[in-house]
Amino acid sequence: MDLASAHGRLSPVTSDFIARPHRLLIDGKWVEPSSGKRFPVLDPATGQQIASVAEGNATDIDLAVAAARRAFEAGPWSRLKPTERGKLVWKLGDVLEAHSEELAELESLDNGKPITDARAVDLPFGCELLRYMGGWSTKICGQQIPISAPGEWHAYSIREPVGVVGQIIPWNFPLLMAVWKIAPALAAGCTIVLKPAEQTPLSALRLGELILEAGFPPGVVNIVTGDHVPGAALAAHPDVDKVAFTGSTEVGKLIVQAAAGNLKKVSLELGGKSPAIVFPDADLSVAIPGAANGIFFNMGQCCTAGSRLFVHEKVFDRMMTGLADEATKLKIGPGLDPETRIGPLVSEEQLNRVTGFLASGREQGAEVVTGGKRHGNAGYFVEPTILTRTTPEMKVVREEIFGPVVCAIRYGDDDLDRIAKQGNATEYGLAASIWTRDIGVAHKLARKLRAGSVWINVHNFNDVALPFGGYKQSGWGREMGYEAIELYTETKAVAALL
Template sequence: MNQMIQSGFLSQEVSNFVSKTHHLFINNKMVAAKSGETFAVLNPANGEKIADVPHANPEDVDDAVRAARAAFESGPWARMTPVDRGKLVWRLGDLIEKHADELAQLESLDNGKPITAARGVDLNFGVELLRYMGGWSTKILGNSVPVSLEGDWHAYTMREPVGVCAQIVPWNYPLLMAIWKIAPALAAGCTMVLKPAEQTPLSALRLAEIIAEAGIPEGVVNIVTGDGRTGAALVEHPDVDKVAFTGSTDTGKRIMKTGADTVKKVSLELGGKSPAIVFPDAEMDVTIPGLATGIFFNAGQSCTASSRIFAHKSVYDKVVAGLEAEANKAIIGPGLDPSTTLGPITSDEQFQKVCGYIDAGRNDGAEIVFGGKRWGNEGYFVEPTVLANTTNDMSVIREEIFGPVVCVIPFGDDDGHDELVQKANDTDFGLGASVFTRDIGHAHKLARRIKAGTVWINTHLPNDVALPFGGYKQSGYGREMGFEAVELYTQVKTVLAKL
């Protein structure tokens, strides 16, 4: 830690925050875990301990849920007007913008991502999303409904907040995913208990302090740290009305089963194995950078990563060579180094998983065109890896790797529209997909038939706060961002009056 400060990578302010004793955030107070149990947070750039954070047990979770329930049912939040609620959401965005450099350093230290991405993408996007959602507070509308009953009637609908929400976020975009969950819930008038991933809790703990600074009332946002046991206690709690989860498909399935016991509303944003289809007429100056960004950004730890590329035989060699060249440009190193473009995998567990997939691909006969091994002698770094000669029965094609590993598969003229759609859809997932071609009509026809929540044309990965985001099939259900995210945190009530 001191070496990073001396090198100018970490400010004294951030170092002081990381080094202090950390607490849970319940009812706008920093409180110790009842058991006193803690767990270590590790720096993925070198595997060394950064900090110890509290491990919330079921009693701590119960305190947090009770605080959220009290805030929802009574107190200033329950009585707040939509205008004032929107102002608070906007103020939170302003404060995050004010502390953006500090938060980006925390994110880079904890997650490993390049500081330029943390600051230029994650923080900017999060601030924009809070301001966007703050505007929705005054626009959550019902309808007057004409009915065909005998006599005189007045019928209308109201859209009301769903209540107390458990929000569980992943480690690949720790702060941004927390904002994705918190912003629409606040706009809708819900209260919440947020659990960050145990690998990356530091930015959420700093966010807790900023939430208090923003003046958001007691109990509206509570933040508890811990592992899967803490998350399970949240999902199982009988006074939680809704669970919003982003993470692995296997965990999402368990949440669905547990939530069924109390018939909780559940929204899930899960894994992906996104296809990208490159046609002969694709503009390579656009296609290659788009594909490379899609797979190597955030060290491939994006659920919509362009990990499965179908390239027409006439451009297959160009695509492979282009991806190899892009991979060779990567500057690998600690995320806090401003020159780094590819940081480490976030945890040793995920590092081992990614390396295991590369070995499996090699053993199954895939050609490693570039990369394919660990980088350096410490930390969890994996070289950007390009695999060729892959087939659909290989695990590297069938399963989500969640690392900087891309597979390129050729297709020919005998693969018509139907065959390409079948290949793109031949996966359990359906989160993202992309089509690269100058024939815009063909691209839109494919977009209609590919089973994915987002289909990009001549790009891969960009997002906007106004666009709903979510998956088909085992990539989950429910949509985040756009008004669809507000819908996740509201429910409709019908009122029928006989006049």
């Protein structure tokens, strides 16, 4: 599909948005970048440019942080009652829902994801998360604390907003990741400088327009687009109180180093190499499509993707046949085509990364059951791929691929400790899934797996109330649920001698 036909699938309001100039949102105004530079935005289905966006730098970050500081300390945001703040966050959810179709189109065009997924997952989840977090605004409480020291005391704790927050988001769920970050921060009373991924800035910029439309005061949310330069400046900025990052573990470590200057608080949601463990008693009518969705959803560009599939030898062959059948049924094409189930990867860089892993797997002896190569010559498409005969030392088994590639591993053990040891044999610990009819076995194994999320007879499940985050090198902190509010608050103890 060429650019013209792609635009033919877009609504007029989305086409108009793409065509207009894209600036930085600083202090409630859309402004040109200080450098005057812009960078291209590409359609991953074609590789063609669809827009150009302002290229922010450290100077723009300075301006955005100053605006966020004013809004936090002296602006109307700091004086809003919790119920007023909550109503605004809830209202943003309503505004998002009213514009959900155009936002789904933007996500599909900019990121490449199937528009059916954007409509069914990204937008509804984002709207619900804003409403959920808006409800927490009036429920952020401290507690009265009994004191054992001599004398009469009145002591209590207070939870206060942490302050100015820098948020750096990835390209795999551009709009949803923006909402994951801003919703709890706004509910807690923080102000924000948001830096979207350079590959997928469009939906964040449209979100900025909707934030202004919803009535948020100037400076509460600022958006600076660009490459790694503004992101690095934001992480290191001395007047930022906290930085929240979602992305690769490699970049997460750089964020930690940058944050050390003023010891700002840091939360990280990083990489994964999640195991999906299929027991011999599993209901394969559930496990086969579930495991397929666990790796092929969003073209495998999920930090929780079930990329290591451990299957008991008693059902291994049936599982492989069924999984291959699921893979070959998935239509590959541009995300804007409503029949598409596998869209393009986000960029040429990501295409080269994933095909490089496929070449490495073959060189090290992995067997390709289905897929295994690039699809077509235009755009950044890769076939959904199943690899077998993989061993723990292979690069495809050890490292995060972030593409539609699963390593299937046969096992014959029934000892839960040994099974857990295999599942835990990774530097990551983000998620895992267990497929069995024996709920006792499932819960026993869940306790042994070192992962922030463990799912039973499902993979890639999230809910706004469930805390989400990782063990080991998958990150620090938890997003969603009340734990997300805790990320954006400080605890103050007050003690009075009566």
